[in-house]
Amino acid sequence: MQLHHVELYSGIGGMRLAVQAALPANVQYVCHKAFDVNANANIVYEHNFKQRPTMLSLEHCTAGMCSKRSPPLLWTLSPPCQPYTTTAHSKQAGAQDARASSLAHLLQLMPQLEQLPSHILLENVVNFHGSQSHQQLRAVLQQLDYHVVDVALCPSQLGVPHLRRRHYTLARRRQQQQQQQQQQQQQQQQEQQQQQQEQQGLQQQHASSDGAGSNAGNSQVLRYVLPLSRVGRYFKVLDLVAPGLSNHSNCFTKGYGKNILGTGSYLLEDAAAHLLAQQDSRGSQVDEGEVPPMLRVRCFTPREVANLQGFPASFSFPETLTDRQAYAVLGNSVSIDAVSYLVQLLLHDVVAGELQQQLQ
8 A cells, every 4th residue: 555645845854754654564655746945955855865856836836746646645734834923023914925825826726636635734833723824724625525623732742852832734535435445455465565564674774773873973062062152141041951950942943053042942061051950959040241161052953953853863964054054944844753643643534532632
């Protein structure tokens, strides 16, 4: 049995990895198409998957580009979040924002498709829920006979020490015939599936061994250390985490490594963690002009950010990509742990009530 996947707003392949992780061993993953307009994201995607996404703004996508006759077909979407963010400098224009037009075009396109996707998963910021775009999405899906579930999920709910709460819309078509076709296809390919399962197991073991020790060494980490002057200036407002003192990191945005505030957590190391523990026990803080010289605060490395977002050790960035570019594409990506969990439920046709029970 095969699952064909169309990645709309494919980014660096987070959705692809999440779907692959969610599939049982007897289901073969096939990437039918991937689309993204970000050149750096496409470079990273090709570097890891040996397949280059179509660089196309989805306002210009046609029905033939994202349809396929053979079900099951999964669409994943992570459209631009800027129209729905509520930060100080955001326009908060919602569906009227030009960056929301690609999603609107896809919704207009869906009734024209020769073969509708059997399953759909959309990810966006929490404030997407209830927006005009969200209402349009639900209306189109229900008109096309989809069962639709909305949920907000954070990786921390799954035991991941990272905060990245997002809105998800899950949809599946109500077609019993499709399920029968899947069962027939599964029976016909049983022997082939067993062979694929054994081969995939060997590949996974190989990938795990190759990825060991992929984190940057101490000498490489030094370049991520913040200058003491910046630490002193922003110490009281930095989101600082330390081993043994913190149980999660905050969401990393695309501005991490460029803007110091509001873009993610920073790591206190060695004597710094001990110092913070002493400061907390006295209920006081380090004054801006009295930051001890041994206080070492650094950015999480791109590899460490990728780890927190669920990317496997085998995932890597090309050497041509700068750290800031890596942070930017990671900030625009997804939590693989959260998406993979939801894809499993979606493909098992979990209904709204069961989903809520699963998340409790």
